[in-house]
Each structure stands twice: as structure tokens, then as C-alpha cells.
Amino acid sequence: MTTSNGGAADTSSIQDQSTSLKVLDWSLYYGASQALKSISLDIPQRKVTAFIGPSGCGKSTLLRCFNRMNDLIDDVSVDGHILLEGQDIHAPEVNVAQLRRRVGMVFQRPNPFPKSIFENVAYGLRIQGGVPRGELEDRVEWSLKMAALWDEVKDRLKESALGLSGGQQQRLVIARAVAVQPSVLLLDEPASALDPISTLKIEELIHQLKDNYTIVIVTHNMQQAARVSDLTAFLYLGELIEFAATEQIFTNPSKKRTEDYITGRYG
Amino acid sequence: MATRKTSGLRSWLRSGEPWVWMNAAAVGTSILAVIGLVGLIAWNGLAHFWPHAIVQLETGTADNPVILLGELVDTDTTERLQYEEATGDGALPEAQTTVTRVLLKTGNRRTAPPDFRWVYDHRINRISQPVDAIVIERTEWGNAYGFLESVRDGDRTVTGVKAQEALARAIDFAEELRENIRDLQQAELQRVNAGIEALRLEDRRIALSDRSPTDKQSAHADVAQRRAALEATYATLERELREHINRFQGHEITLRRADGETEVIPLANIVRTWQPNAMSLAGKLGHYLSSVWLFLSEDPREANTEGGIFPALFGTVMMVLLMSLLVTPFGVIAAIYLREYAHQGAFVRLIRIAVNNLAGVPSIVYGVFGLGFFVYFVGAGIDQLLFPEALPAPTFGTPGLLWASLTLALLTVPVVVVSTEEGLTRIPRSVREGSLALGATKAETLFRVILPMASPAILTGVILAVARAAGEVAPLMLVGVVKLAPTLPVDGLFPFLHLDRKFMHLGFHIYDVGFQSPNVEAARPLVYATTLLLLTIILLLNLTAILLRNRLEQRYRGVEG
Ligand SMILES: Nc1ncnc2c1ncn2[C@@H]1O[C@H](COP(=O)(O)OP(=O)(O)OP(=O)(O)O)[C@@H](O)[C@H]1O
Ligand SMILES: [Mg+2]
Numbered sequence: 001m002t003t004s005n006g007g008a009a010d011t012s013s014i015q016d017q018s019t020s021l022k023v024l025d026w027s028l029y030y031g032a033s034q035a036l037k038s039i040s041l042d043i044p045q046r047k048v049t050a051f052i053g054p055s056g057c058g059k060s061t062l063l064r065c066f067n068r069m070n071d072l073i074d075d076v077s078v079d080g081h082i083l084l085e086g087q088d089i090h091a092p093e094v095n096v097a098q099l100r101r102r103v104g105m106v107f108q109r110p111n112p113f114p115k116s117i118f119e120n121v122a123y124g125l126r127i128q129g130g131v132p133r134g135e136l137e138d139r140v141e142w143s144l145k146m147a148a149l150w151d152e153v154k155d156r157l158k159e160s161a162l163g164l165s166g167g168q169q170q171r172l173v174i175a176r177a178v179a180v181q182p183s184v185l186l187l188d189e190p191a192s193a194l195d196p197i198s199t200l201k202i203e204e205l206i207h208q209l210k211d212n213y214t215i216v217i218v219t220h221n222m223q224q225a226a227r228v229s230d231l232t233a234f235l236y237l238g239e240l241i242e243f244a245a246t247e248q249i250f251t252n253p254s255k256k257r258t259e260d261y262i263t264g265r266y267g
Numbered sequence: 268m269a270t271r272k273t274s275g276l277r278s279w280l281r282s283g284e285p286w287v288w289m290n291a292a293a294v295g296t297s298i299l300a301v302i303g304l305v306g307l308i309a310w311n312g313l314a315h316f317w318p319h320a321i322v323q324l325e326t327g328t329a330d331n332p333v334i335l336l337g338e339l340v341d342t343d344t345t346e347r348l349q350y351e352e353a354t355g356d357g358a359l360p361e362a363q364t365t366v367t368r369v370l371l372k373t374g375n376r377r378t379a380p381p382d383f384r385w386v387y388d389h390r391i392n393r394i395s396q397p398v399d400a401i402v403i404e405r406t407e408w409g410n411a412y413g414f415l416e417s418v419r420d421g422d423r424t425v426t427g428v429k430a431q432e433a434l435a436r437a438i439d440f441a442e443e444l445r446e447n448i449r450d451l452q453q454a455e456l457q458r459v460n461a462g463i464e465a466l467r468l469e470d471r472r473i474a475l476s477d478r479s480p481t482d483k484q485s486a487h488a489d490v491a492q493r494r495a496a497l498e499a500t501y502a503t504l505e506r507e508l509r510e511h512i513n514r515f516q517g518h519e520i521t522l523r524r525a526d527g528e529t530e531v532i533p534l535a536n537i538v539r540t541w542q543p544n545a546m547s548l549a550g551k552l553g554h555y556l557s558s559v560w561l562f563l564s565e566d567p568r569e570a571n572t573e574g575g576i577f578p579a580l581f582g583t584v585m586m587v588l589l590m591s592l593l594v595t596p597f598g599v600i601a602a603i604y605l606r607e608y609a610h611q612g613a614f615v616r617l618i619r620i621a622v623n624n625l626a627g628v629p630s631i632v633y634g635v636f637g638l639g640f641f642v643y644f645v646g647a648g649i650d651q652l653l654f655p656e657a658l659p660a661p662t663f664g665t666p667g668l669l670w671a672s673l674t675l676a677l678l679t680v681p682v683v684v685v686s687t688e689e690g691l692t693r694i695p696r697s698v699r700e701g702s703l704a705l706g707a708t709k710a711e712t713l714f715r716v717i718l719p720m721a722s723p724a725i726l727t728g729v730i731l732a733v734a735r736a737a738g739e740v741a742p743l744m745l746v747g748v749v750k751l752a753p754t755l756p757v758d759g760l761f762p763f764l765h766l767d768r769k770f771m772h773l774g775f776h777i778y779d780v781g782f783q784s785p786n787v788e789a790a791r792p793l794v795y796a797t798t799l800l801l802l803t804i805i806l807l808l809n810l811t812a813i814l815l816r817n818r819l820e821q822r823y824r825g826v827e828g
Contacts, residue, residue, distance in 0.1 A: 067704060101706035111697035113716055114823040123715070124705035160822070173701065180705060 019083075020045040020184055020214040023064055026080035028061060028070065035061045037238045038080070043231075048206060048215045050229035050246065056260065058238045059106060059218040063186050066216065067103040068096055082173070084184070101128065104182035108189050108218075110169035112161035112176075119151050120161045120172055124180035139179055146208070147175035148201035167194040174205065186210065188218040191224065203228050222262060226250050234258045292650050305802065310532055312799035315792030316558035318543040321400040323525060324371065324386055325393040332392075335384065335805035336400060336412045337373035338523035340788070344368075350387075359389070370788070374402075374410040383788040387421060396544045403522065404538040406568055409789060413522040421517050434540060437518060441534050448511050451504065454759065459501045466494045471656040477680050562796060571751065571780050572790045576797055578752055582668075582770035583737065583804060585756055589672035589766075590679070590736050595639050595729055597676060598683025599718075605684070606691040607713065619688075626681040634742025637674030642666055642746060648769055662767050668756045669766035671747035675739060686731065690724020691717065721821050726816040730809055737805045740774035748772040750779050773801040 021043040028036040035058050043049045051059040061070070068089060070076045082089050089099055101124070112120050121140045125131045131139065140157075144150040149171040153164070161172055170193050177185060187206075191199040206215055206228050219225050225232055226246060233243040234257075242249060242258045253259045279285070319338040327333035350366040351357060357368070367388040376382040403411040417426040420432040420440070425433040473486045518534035538561075541554055565575030601622075609615045647664040652664040663669070694717055702712040718725075739750075749769045756768045781787075781794040 047798065069700060069704060072700065073701065082327075095704045097703075097708050100704055105704040107697060107700065107704070109697060111695070111701040113698060114720055123707075124701070127705060127707045127711055176701075176705065 018045050019043065020065055020085060021216075022081075022083040022086075023062075023065075024081040024083070026062075026065065026082060026180065027078065028065065029077045030073070035238050036065075039235075039240045041233060041240060041243050043214060043216060045127075046210060046212070047230040048210055048217060048228050049231045049233065050225040051216065051218045051233050051235060052225050052261070053235035053241075054219070055220075057235045059235055060188050062235070063105070063188055063216060063218055066184065066186055067100045067105050069105065071096065079177065090223050100218045101180055102182050103184040103186060104177035104180060105186040106170075106174050106177050106188060106190050108192065110166060110173050110193065112164070112169050114160065114162055116158050117164070117172065118157040118159045121175050121179050123176060128180065140175075143175040143179035144172075146178050146205060147171040148198075148205060149175055167198045170194055171198065171202070174202070177208070182213070184214045184216065189218050191219070191221070199224070222250075234261060236261070308795050308799050308802065311792060312795035312797075315796055316555050316557075316562065318402075318546060318554045320396050320543050321402065322371070323395045323397050323400070324391050326386060326390045327392075333588065334525045334527075335371055335373055335386065336397075337371040337384075338412075339369055340372050340383070341370035342367060343370075345358050353775075363389075372410075372788070374412045375408075375524060375530070378528075379524060379526065382786075393754040398544050399542065401522070401540055401546055402538045403520075403532060405532065405536045406538060407536055409569065409573060409786075411522055411530070411532060413524045413530070414811060416521040416523045418520045419517060425427075434520060437520070437534055438537065438539060441515070441537060444511060445535075446513060448508065451508050451511065456501070456508070457502050457754075457758075458760060459497055461801055462497050463494060465502065466490050466497065468654075468656045469744075470494075475656060495765035501650070511635060520737070523738055556612070563800075567751070567776075569786075571776065572784045572786050572793065574799065576773065576793075578755055579771040579773045579776040579797070580800065580804070581755055581757075582752070583773045583801070584808075586668060586672050586675070586743075586770065586772065587733055587737050587808060589668065590675045591733055593672055593676040594679050594732050595725070598680045598728060598732075599687050599725055602684045602687035602691065603682070603713065603718075606668055606688050607709075607717075622681045622684050630678060630716055630739055631741045631745075633674050633678045634745035635781060637670055637677070637742060637746040638666070641673055646670065665767075666745065666747040666769060667767045668747055668770050671743050671770070674742050674746045675736040678739065678742065679736050682731045682735065683725070686728030687725050688722060690721035690727075693724070694720050723816050723820040724820065725825065726812055730812040730816065733808050733812060734805060740772065740778065743772055744775060748775045750775070750783070773797055773804065777801065789814040 014262050019042045021159060023039055023041050023043075025035060026036060026039045039062065051062065053059055064070050065078070065082060066084075066089075070078070078090075082101065083097070087094070112142075113123060115123070118140055121143050122136055125136055125139060141150060141154075144153060149168060152168060153172075161169065164172060174187075174190060194202065203224065206217065209215060217225075217229065229243065229246045232246045232249040234241045234249065234255075236257055242253060242255045244254070248254075249258060250262060253262060287646050288640075309815065321336060322339055324335045325332060326335065344365050344367045345353075347359060347364050347366060351359070368385045369388065371384050371386055372382060373379070373384055374382050397414070399414055401413060401415050405411060415426050415430050415434060418430045418437055419425075420433060420437050441506060470490045473483055473490065476483070478486070484668050512535070515533065515535040519531050520534065520537070522530045522532055524530055543551070543554075559752060562575045563580065564577050565576060568574035569574060605615055605619065642664060645663075646661065646667075649663040650658060650661055698720070699712055702716045703709070707715065747769055749771065752771045754765075754768060756770050757763060757767070777794055777797045780790045780797065784790040
């Protein structure tokens with residue numbers, strides 16, 4: 001309870017910016033075990049927000065709440081509210097498929113479809129329908145360029161996506177998520193399977209996307225969090241310990257646990 | 268020393284090597300059994316079409332000689348004692364302990380029966396292979412064996428050396444004529460007949476309808492008029508047909524049998540002739556291939572013991588294809604519901620157990636169900652609704668192709684359900700989530716991602732279903748298979764595919780030819796040949812499906828796990 005209040009208080013400095021995702025007193029249970037404990041935080045528009053914390057602390061779980069991916073898991077119960085641009089995403093009139101078009105997601109492990117590279121990227125657009133063939137090609141090219149993959153695959157768009165390397169697959173699923181032009185992009189450890197050069201490309205991509213998208217990224221890499229994010233949230237055992245501007249978290253954390261984690265004393 | 272020996276044995280036992288040997292032996296035995304079985308069937312079935320040499324056996328006594336002409340079919344050996352008890356013959360040489368006899372197919376069933384004879388080896392005085400011996404395959408009464416005496420074409424009679432050429436010409440003439448007749452019968456006459464039958468039904472439909480009496484009268488008159496026109500056409504066609512048949516008159520060949528008598532065989536009855544003893548190897552090979560082709564492409568004759576098996580082949584393939592078309596969507600939809608939509612509770616578990624157990628129900632039970640439910644209930648209902656004018660003659664309320672396919676689809680649906688479900692569970696959750704996260708609904712995800720990925724598993728199910736259905740006979744006898752179907756289920760008459768017709772099936776054909784035919788000896792090679800064909804069909808159907816599945820699997824390889 002106290003922590004969530006603290007988290008909300010720490011964001012006061014950026015309260016003036018318009019909020020994209022507003023989390024209010026949010027709890028989530030897998031069966032009887034509580035994975036998220038009364039979390040409140042405001043994720044601002046067109047900024048990069050990073051979630052850090054030790055493994056199993058609930059980063060992915062929280063991320064998956066934003067596009068209601070947890071709906072698919074049996075035996076999950078939730079409490080509280082999450083507002084996307086002022087609208088409660090759990091309201092009965094919300095169409096989940098449409099919500100997911102607005103809130104795109106890249107998963108912890110790359111999960112391309114067993115289709116061609118082109119079809120993978122075009123998938124979301126085809127589902128939406130109404131995109132003419134010529135525009136489809138342009139959008140696929142644009143998305144692949146955004147994900148820094150175009151040069152590597154432009155000659156083999158018809159080939160199966162499963163033939164790509166792990167890092168290429170990761171960039172492919174990023175391109176796939178970008179293609180539908182969501183307003184929020186959730187990235188769950190997008191660089192965990194990548195070499196330093198690809199990682200750098202992804203980070204550049206995040207910088208670029210920031211101008212138009214709200215980005216939430218989960219990462220175990222402190223340097224990465226420090227490099228790419230504007231705000232950082234530190235979670236620990238399902239609680240939000242601290243949420244503040246990245247600079248502040250990394251130079252002057254207000255909680256001892258945050259400091260311990262960042263300086264590598266655990267996690 | 269002794270202890271070391273036992274410990275050696277024990278360590279050998281422990282090493283697991285005996286286990287490997289046992290496994291290898293079991294696998295080897297199974298493979299040998301399969302090869303032996305297929306080999307036996309293939310040898311017996313394929314040898315039948317070879318133009319065997321004709322032998323002439325001279326037996327009997329000096330003042331009462333018996334000369335036999337025919338093909339050697341079989342030999343066997345009996346004990347002396349059995350022989351003596353059976354024949355009462357006590358004149359065997361002292362040293363002889365066994366007696367050998369040969370089975371000769373002498374043909375000429377009508378004029379010199381029987382057509383198969385056992386002859387004891389020691390009673391044969393002379394064996395020869397006369398070069399000019401001829402076999403005549405007939406549409407009736409089986410083969411005839413003898414020597415060509417003369418050929419009469421029209422009013423000319425040709426004898427001697429010229430007779431050969433005349434025979435070849437006569438056969439060509441007969442073939443052409445028969446083709447004309449068949450065209451006339453199958454295309455024209457059948458069409459007119461179907462038209463007349465349709466008009467009869469229309470007449471009844473008018474009578475049954477609730478139109479005003481005057482209205483009915485004019486409608487009846489109209490039907491009668493059209494019918495008269497058709498009947499006139501029919502009469503013309505029939506006359507034409509008779510003319511064709513009459514052209515056979517005066518065409519016949521005379522055969523001299525081995526016993527010296529002559530026999531006249533009308534050309535109309537002759538399918539083909541050959542002289543195996545005069546044939547070169549290439550000639551025999553050609554004859555062999557044409558025999559196989561005739562077997563595959565012709566209708567059966569003589570209570571199925573002669574001719575081809577085309578209708579049975581066609582019926583089997585048709586039924587299996589129809590069954591696959593029915594079982595695939597049904598099984599896939601059921602599996603999707605069970606796996607993707609139904610709440611995974613006790614009830615669904617119960618259904619799954621029930622589905623699995625269905626696979627163990629004896630197939631005849633499905634036949635009874637098909638008869639009771641599909642034929643007598645659904646079929647009769649359809650007749651009431653759609654074909655009231657034909658009643659009391661049933662249209663769909665009688666066994667037929669549709670009901671047979673449906674019954675087999677029901678029989679094989681558990682296989683498809685189980686393997687589709689397996690395929691669906693193997694698809695990783697991450698792929699589904701990937702699709703849903705892009706804004707696809709559950710149904711879109713299912714159709715665009717899940718089902719394509721599950722298609723190899725679905726095809727595996729269909730393969731197993733086809734393998735099972737193609738070999739099933741028992742339930743079919745109740746719901747649509749007959750010994751002899753007058754028409755194929757597909758023809759040139761609207762609606763082209765006749766789901767209500769009865770059909771022939773290779774499995775039932777084997778049973779019928781082998782065990783229900785009046786001429787067991789003549790039928791035996793056909794049983795093997797038909798069995799071989801059934802095996803080949805199943806193999807081909809499976810092979811097609813397996814190739815298709817492998818291609819799909821290649822496409823989706825690397826996603827699983
Ligand atoms: N489907 C599930 N059912 C039950 N418990 C779950 C499920 N998914 C996650 N959990 C539990 O919820 C907690 C949070 O998991 P989550 O995946 O959010 O962690 P994370 O912070 O993303 O960890 P990591 O950094 O290793 O990815 C963990 O204790 C995990 O065991
Ligand atoms: Mg995680």
C-alpha cells in the first residue's frame with residue numbers, strides 16, 4: 001500500500017505530461033497466489049518507460065495486463081483499474097481485439113508464425129483488412145526498416161520466417177508489432193536474445209519510435225534501461241517499489257531496495 | 268572356471284544385449300510375415316494373367332483313349348493309401364508310396380464339362396504342347412480350348428491357313444460392333460429410359476399435388492405427350508440396337524475340341540483369342556499386359572468369376588473419397604470444439620474417453636446403426652419429404668453410396684478427432700498469443716494460424732481413417748454394397764453423382780468371388796488378383812496422403828516445441 005502511494009508520488013514531477021496508461025490500485029492473482037500487489041502508476045505518452053526488477057517479480061505479468069493478454073490464462077483474477085487514454089480497458093464495451101491493435105506487444109521469446117517473412121509482417125494488416133495490396137507492400141517494407149531488418153531480408157521475403165536466426169526473428173516480431181501502428185508498444189525483454197550490434201539497432205529503433213509511440217520495455221540490462229528509458233519502475237515481489245525519472249532512479253534512488261538492486265546486490 | 272562362465276553369462280544378460288536381439292528377432296519376424304503374405308498374394312494374383320502353355324494329355328486305355336487339352340493349374344501329392352481308398356485302384360507298382368496328380372483347366376464348360384479335371388500322373392501316357400492350340404475367351408461359359416477349324420464371316424467360310432487371318436479380322440469386327448452396341452445401350456438407351464422414368468414420377472407428382480382437376484388434366488396430358496415422344500425415340504433406338512446385333516448373324520467360328528468333336532461359337536460371344544504355344548516372349552508379355560488392363564477396366568461376367576472388376580474398383584475409390592470428404596470436416600470441427608472452445612472439465616474428459624472407445628466398437632455394429640438410423644430413419648424421411656412421388660419405391664430409404672460413406676465416416680471419426688486434437692495441443696501457446704496480440708480474434712487465429720499448423724496432424728488422422736475405411740467390408744454389406752451393381756455411381760446423367768445408388772466394393776467382391784461363386788476353381792486366382800488390387804489401392808491412397816502431409820510438415824518444421 002505504502003509503496004504504491006510512493007510510486008504515485010514519485011511521478012508527480014511528470015504529472016503535467018498527458019498520461020497514456022493509468023494503472024490504479026491494480027492487483028492480479030494466479031489462482032490463490034498474488035502476482036501483482038496493488039500497483040498504481042501513470043505511464044506518460046511518447047516516452048519510454050522501463051520495468052526492472054529481479055526475475056519473477058511480475059514485470060511480464062504487469063505488461064501483459066495492458067493488452068489483456070492475461071485474459072487467456074485460466075484462473076486469473078484481477079482487481080483495480082487500468083485506463084488507456086482515459087478509458088477503462090476492462091469496461092464491458094471494450095473490444096479486446098481492437099484494444100490489442102492499439103496496444104502492440106513483443107514477447108519475451110520470439111514467436112514468428114510458420115509463414116513467409118512478408119506474411120508475418122503483413123499478418124496484422126490483413127486481419128484489419130482494407131489495406132490495398134500496394135500499400136501492404138509499402139507498410140511491410142516500412143516496418144522491416146523500422147526494425148532494422150530490411151537489408152537482411154529484402155531478397156527473401158517469400159521465404160519462411162522460421163529460417164531466420166533468433167535475433168532476426170526477434171526483430172521480425174518487432175516489425176510485425178510496429179506494422180499495425182499501435183499507439184502503445186509493449187516490449188518484453190526485446191534484446192535478450194540479441195548480439196550487441198542487433199541490440200544497438202533495437203535501441204535505436206526505440207529512440208526513433210518514441211516520437212510517435214508510448215513504449216513500455218521490460219529489461220534485465222541496467223545499462224539498457226539507463227540508455228533508452230525516460231522513466232523507470234522498479235518492481236519487487238509483485239510490488240512497485242519505486243517509479244521515477246530514469247536519471248533519478250539510477251543516480252539517486254529513494255528506496256534502499258532499489259539501490260541494492262541497481263548496484264547489483266541482488267537479483 | 269565354472270563361476271567365471273556363469274558370471275560371463277550373467278553380465279551378458281545384464282548388458283541388455285539379449286533384449287536387443289529379442290527386439291530385432293520380433294521385428295524381423297513381423298517383416299518376414301508381411302513380405303510373405305504380400306508375396307503370396309502378388310504371385311498368385313499376377314500369375315493368373317500370364318498366357319500359360321496349353322498341354323495335351325493322352326490318358327485312358329488303348330481301346331478307350333481320352334485326350335484332354337488345357338492349362339496346367341495345380342499339382343498335388345497324396346499318400347498311396349489315401350489314393351487306393353479313394354479310387355479302389357490296386358495296380359500301383361510296389362515301390363510307389365505317393366501319387367501325384369495335376370489339375371487341368373479344360374474349359375469348354377457348356378459342351379464338355381467339367382472345366383477343371385484332376386489327372387493322375389501315372390495314368391498319363393503322353394504329354395505334348397500342340398503349337399496350333401487356341402484359347403478363346405468368351406462372354407459366356409468361360410474359356411474354350413481347341414483347334415481352329417474354320418471361320419465364317421457373313422456367308423464366306425474360311426478354313427486352313429487363311430482361317431488365322433480371318434479370325435483376326437473377325438475379332439476386330441466384333442470389337443467395333445460391340446463398342447457401338449455399348450454406346451447405344453449406355454449412352455442413348457439409358458438416357459431415354461431415365462427420361463421416361465422421370466416423366467412417370469412427374470405424372471405421379473401431378474396426381475399427388477393439390478392443383479385443380481382441370482389443371483391436373485392438362486398437366487397429365489402434357490406429360491403423356493412428352494412421354495409418347497420419348498417412347499417413339501426408344502423404339503427407334505431399340506430397332507437400331509437390334510440391327511447392330513443382327514449384324515453378328517452368320518459370323519461364327521468352328522472349333523475342333525481335343526476329343527475330336529467340333530463346336531460352333533458365335534462371334535458375338537468372343538472376347539479375344541490367343542495361341543500361347545506359338546507366342547514369343549514379347550507376345551506373351553503383350554498379352555499379359557492387355558489381360559491386366561482388361562481385368563482393371565472391364566465389367567465382371569459370369570457371376571463375377573470372369574471379366575474385370577472395374578465397378579468394384581471404382582466403387583471402392585469413390586466410397587473412400589466420399590468418406591474422407593465427410594469425415595475430415597466433421598472430425599476437425601469436433602476436435603476444435605473439444606480442444607479450443609469447450610470448458611476443459613469432467614464432461615469434456617468423458618466425451619474424449621467416449622470418442623476413444625468408439626474406435627473399439629466392432630464395425631458391424633456401425634453397419635447396423637447405419638442401416639437403422641441413416642437408411643430407415645434419415646433416408647425414409649428424405650423420401651417422404653423430397654421424393655414422395657416415387658414411393659413406395661425408396662430413393663434414399665434404401666442402402667446406397669451416401670449411407671455407406673456416412674457409416675464409414677462415423678466409424679473413422681474418432682481417429683480424425685484424436686489426431687487433430689493432438690495436433691492442436693502441440694501448437695505452442697506463444698504462437699497463439701502472437702496472433703491474438705496483433706488484434707486477431709480467436710476465430711481468426713484459428714483459421715489463419717492454428718489450422719494450417721495443425722494440418723499435418725489432421726492429414727495423419729485422415730490417412731489412418733482411409734486405411735481403416737478402405738479395408739472395411741462388414742458394415743458395408745448392410746448399407747450399400749452389392750454383389751453386382753447395374754450402374755456406376757457416376758455417369759453422364761444428371762446429377763452425375765448418384766449418391767442413392769448401390770455400388771460394388773473390392774472387399775466384398777473378394778468375399779463374393781471366393782466363397783459365393785459356383786465355380787471355385789475358376790475364381791481362386793481372381794480372389795488373389797482382387798486382393799492384390801485392394802492392397803494396391805489402399806497403398807496408393809495412403810501414399811498420396813503421406814506425401815501431402817510430408818510437404819506440409821516440411822513447411823511448418825521448427826515451430827513445434
Ligand atoms: N501462467 C501463470 N500461472 C501461474 N503463475 C504464473 C504464471 N505466469 C507467471 N506466474 C508467476 O507470477 C510471477 C511473476 O511472473 P512474471 O512472468 O511476471 O515474472 P517476470 O518479472 O517477467 O520474470 P522474468 O524476468 O524472469 O521474465 C512469478 O512468480 C511466476 O511464477
Ligand atoms: Mg518476464
